[in-house]
Amino acid sequence: MSTQVAPDVRSRVLSAPQRVGVKLFVEDQEAFDRARMIEVFHRWIQEDRLPGTLVDVHDYTHVQEGPGVLLIAHEWHLRTDEAGGRIGLEYEMKREASGTLSERLGEAVASLLEAAAALEQDTAGDNPVRFVTREMVFRFTDRLAVPATDAAFEEVTPELEKVLAGLYGDAPVEFERVGHARGPLTLHMRVVGEGEWTLEELVSGARSAAG
Amino acid sequence: MGVEQQNPMTTNGSGQAPEPRAWKARLGSRLGEKLSREIDSFEGQIEQKRAGKLTDEVFAEMRLRRGVYGQRYDNGQRHDGVSSRELVFPNAELTKGPGTLWDAPGMVRIKNPFGALTADQMDVLAEVSEEYADGILHVTTRQDIQLHFVHLEETPDLMRRLGVVGITTHEACGNAVRNVTACHLSGVCTTQTFDVTPYAAAVSDFLLGHPDAQEFGRKVKPAFSGCADRPCGLVKMHDIGGIARVREVDGVERRGFEFYVGGGLGAVPHQAELFDEFLPEEELLPICQSISRVFARLGEKDVRSRARLKFLVAKLGIEEFRRLVLEDRAGLTEDSRWTAFLDDVHKGHDGPLWQIEKKRDKLTPSPQLEAWLGTSVTQQRQPGYKVVMIYLPLGDITADQIRGLADVARRFTGDAVRMTVEQNLAFRWVRESDLSALHEALEELALADPRAETLTDITACPGTDTCKLGISSSRGLARTLMDHLETRGEELDEVVRGLRIKISGCFNSCGQHHMADIGFWGVSRKRNGYNVPHFQVVLGGQWAENAGSYGLAIVAVPGRNIPAATDRIIQYYVDEREGDEGFKAFVTRVGKASLRTLLQDLTEVPAYEQDRSFYSNWGDPREFTLGDMGVGECAGQIVSPVEFGLQASEREIFSAQDRLDQGDFNGAADIAYGAMLIAARTLAREKEIGLGEDPEAVVAAFKTHLFDPGLFHDPFAGGKFGNYLFRVHRERKNGFEATPSRARQRIEEAQLFIEAAHSYHVRTAETVSV
Incomplete structure (x- = not known):
């Protein structure tokens, strides 16, 4: 049983979610230093490195394939997510969101990219953290607004394409629905067209698109 | 980053009308009428509080009774390692309890009688943890589940969704009858x-x-x-x-x-x-x-x-x-x-999903499977069936994992799942012939770690991670100890592998340190002019026989030295045990004095400049402090008279424990009282130079200078610890006959009084520091 909204109950049109997660994968999975992230996130709180009300750092590195190290803000969570056994950085919008579906998606993508850029910058030098720029995972942890259904998948992908066009231009992207059938709607995005993008270029594109 | 403060429901992707109570509308008919009405009422109380129609005190008790709890930093203050900072939330003026900010993330406790879980419940628990919390479900030592970082306004919907699968948070907290626990093997x-x-x-x-x-x-x-x-x-x-x-x-x-x-x-x-x-x-x-x-x-x-x-x-x-x-x-x-x-009552709460088949599963002899069969599988009273323990590190499991476990339960055991008081899960009614396939399914979920109910399956309360009362990082220490002991792995003697380690972040014992073979509880000590996180080492507790006896603290060791202290204790046991002597019997025989001597050099704290790690909690790089930290140029080399005095009082406590062990209960109680007097005199002398040793004068001076002005009061417990001194002093005057339990209680109270004296010293030293 689940409290997820059944497909036949949903209207055709999605509403804008309060909660959505976006994840970038770390390039060198083996070299990723979890303990270092605790120090980095504590420093970010000291330095007000990211916008929002930054509350605390929480360590879940003892949980296999868990949320890793969390930076908790009132408005969002940032985690060194290890779901599926592949480490990445996930930004999850939690509350205080506004705007249309695509505006919220754009905001979440831009926020993730800025956090990732900050992490690359802060770890530059010894054992730098670098991110894969041609893949992202989108997780809609708001079943009321975006149920985990095929219909929702069909409706949300054009919205994501609009957002991603601001990052990758005309390069085509493809989406694969991943994760558990009763989990939140989760999409793995890959750029299938030609081209290379730095994180800085993506940040710039995302911010321009988000206005 | 999305911090605009508009009503989030007023705009959506299609321009459709908002649905302000959508979960209620969608689930209402699936909830029982009574529960639905209760949750509606709670939602109404939230609105009333927002409108200023309820006091903080009244609303706090209301939300506690619905399982909605406070969490660390919910007063809007957090020390970031450099300075204490205000957390600026959108509803800065609104509170949900005395000194508790509306927007501050909180904890929700979910009450599952005797820890029973169904597959459907696991599905919904996964949903609410990933939507309203941080994606982790935390199993507690009382067979509850806790979600952390939850916003107050999202709790009614969370409760409705849980209610659909028969779970309530009602009376999970507050002054009420809490979760009724029971052994997970019962039946x-x-x-x-x-x-x-x-x-x-x-x-x-x-x-x-x-x-x-x-x-x-x-x-x-x-x-x-x-x-x-x-x-x-x-x-x-x-x-x-x-x-x-x-x-x-x-x-x-x-x-x-x-x-x-x-x-x-x-x-x-x-x-x-x-x-x-x-x-x-x-x-x-x-x-x-x-x-x-x-x-x-x-x-x-x-x-x-x-x-x-x-x-x-x-x-x-x-x-x-x-x-x-x-x-x-x-x-x-x-x-x-x-x-x-x-x-x-004779029907049984659960039963087998599958009947036993004659054909047995041929187990693939991998080392992982063998290790798991050795530690995680136990015989049921019903032939052919097994109970399988699923190890959850520190009681934590992800939303994805518990959703996967729901599938595993449906495949192998149905709804025969229980949470345990050691923060693990038990799958009951597993066919022996299914063990290999179950192990494989658990491996896919990263849940086949074979350390359930072993030395490295450490219990810890939330401590400084999320608890408002935490002094030291119990979970940080537990993580470190788990890794440390796991690394030693094979070299650990077989006799220590079944010992239990339990850790609390403060004296309140949520980590159940009193009943462990080796227990720790967090305290603070002023050393070299800085606050240093320490743990009291508690030995002699008894986990068996329904927590048959409690251990006592023998010495406070800096947090950084706890792994070394643990190594020494277990090695001492391995080397010196007689025959098949159990750990508790060993501790009783060798005596706490020898164990204290064993750890004595580990109580030393190197200078700050020499090793700064001693001045932080495990897993938290911030310097350990209860406020803004400062230190004079020479403070690192000076041990103040107060520190000397408090250390002397601790030595007396240790003597009292020795007397207790020897069966001299009156002597133990007397020495514990004397220890309290030393601590009281030490502090009072700062205010009244020339104060002598007459107990009447010491107690009076303590009352006048420290207790009555509220200086000695604990920020959370108020005058509780000071009152211990007054009561013991009265009992002493009126004649006190110590029984074993009363002598033990007096030692515990004296210990807490001395801890409060340390805390007072830390607070006042911080106030005068620059």
Whole structure:
């Protein structure tokens, strides 16, 4: 049983979610230093490195394939997510969101990219953290607004394409629905067209698109 | 980053009208009418509080009774390692309790009687944890589940979604009857007298929201155990507890309980007192009702620190308490519910999903499978079936994992899943022939770690991670110790692999350190002019026999040295044990003095400039402090008279423990009292130079200079610890005859008084530092 909204109950049109997660994968999975992230996130709180009300750092590195190290803000969570056994950085919008579906998606993508850029910058030098720029995972942890259904998948992908066009231009992207059938709607995005993008270029594109 | 402050429901992707109570609208018909009404009422209370129509105190108790709890930093202040900073939330002026900000993330406790879980419940728990919390479900030592970082305004929907699968958060917190726990093996256990599950369920149902159980000064925690010897139920550390018993009456075998009251951990642990050697099953509910009524009528209401049932039982004495309860019982109006449940107690709460087949699974002999079979699989009383333990590190499991486990449960066991008091999960009714396939399925979920109920399966309370009362990082230490001991792996002697380590972040014992073979609880010490996180090392506790005895602290060791201290303790045991001597017997034989000597050099703290790691908690790079830290140029080399005095008082406490071990209870109580006087005099002398050693003068000076102005008061416990001194001083004057339990209690109270003295010293030293 689940409290997820059944497909036949949903209207055709999605509403804008309060909660959505976006994840970038770390390039060198083996070299990723979890303990270092605790120090980095504590420093970010000291330095007000990211916008929002930054509350605390929480360590879940003892949980296999868990949320890793969390930076908790009132408005969002940032985690060194290890779901599926592949480490990445996930930004999850939690509350205080506004705007249309695509505006919220754009905001979440831009926020993730800025956090990732900050992490690359802060770890530059010894054992730098670098991110894969041609893949992202989108997780809609708001079943009321975006149920985990095929219909929702069909409706949300054009919205994501609009957002991603601001990052990758005309390069085509493809989406694969991943994760558990009763989990939140989760999409793995890959750029299938030609081209290379730095994180800085993506940040710039995302911010321009988000206005 | 999305911080605009608009009503989030006013705009959506399609421009459609908002649905402000959508979950209610969608799930309302699937909720029971009563629960639906209760949650609506709570939602209304949230609105009333927002509108300023409820006081902080009243609303706090309301939300606590719905399982909505505070969390660290919810006063809007956090020390970031450099300075104390204000957390600026959108609703900065709004509060949800005294000194508790509206927007500050909080904890929700979910109450699952006797830790039972169904597959459907696991699915919904996964949903709510990933939507409203941080994606982690935390299993507690009382078979509850806690979600952290939850916003108050999202709790009604969270409750509705849980309600659809029969879960309530009602009375999971607050001054109420809390979750009724029971051994996770009950019904399938090889040593049980009978299955206590239906009795635990009956007590839980009967007392939930019962009018006679609403006026308590503090919480009441019940527990049941199917047998006396094993630790799964931990009856003797609970307010109310029953151990299954049968007795032949007029040639007929009757069921009942060896029934206990007044146990509890907390700052001053009490072993429960025997209320009745055999409480017949039909008397279980009425006696619980009468205990509730007596406790509500006579229990302490004003002084929170003395308000648990254990204090009432101790104050009245078990004979008088029993007399009052039986007198009340005689006057109760008959209630059909008292016995209605007895018709079904022989049916069993769960059963096999699959029948046994003759064909056995051929197990693939991988080392992983062998290790898992050795530690995580136990025999059921029903032939052909096994109980499989699933290790959850520090009680944590992800939303994805528990959703996957729901599938695994549906495939192998159905709804026969329980949470355990050691923060793991137990799958019951697993066919022996399914073990290999189950192991494979658990491996896919990263849940096949074979360390359940072993040395490296460490229990820890939330500590400084999320608890407002945490002093040291219990989870940080637990993570470090788990890794440390796991690294040693094969070199660890077989005899230590079954020992239990339990850690609390403060004296309140949520990590159950008193009952561990090796326990730790967090304290702070002023060293070299800085605050240094320490842990008291507690030895001599007994996990078996339903928490048969409690350990005592022997010495405070800096947090950084706890792994080394643990190594030494277990090696000492390996080297010096006699025959098959158990750990508790070993500790008793060698004596705490030798163990203290063993650890003595580890109590040293290097200078700050030499090793800064000593000045931080494990897993937290911030310098450990309770406020802005500062230190004079020479402070690192100076040990103040106060530190000398407090250390002297701690040595006295240790002597008192030795006396207790030797059976000299009056001597132990006297020395503990003397230790309190040394600590009181040490602090009072700062205010009254020339203060002598006369106990009357010391107590008077302490009262005048430190207690009455509120200086000694603990930020959370108020005057609780100071009052220990006054009471003990009075008892001393009036003549005090120490029993074993009273001597132990006095030592515990003296220890806490000295801890409070340390805390006072830390606070005042910080105030004068620049």
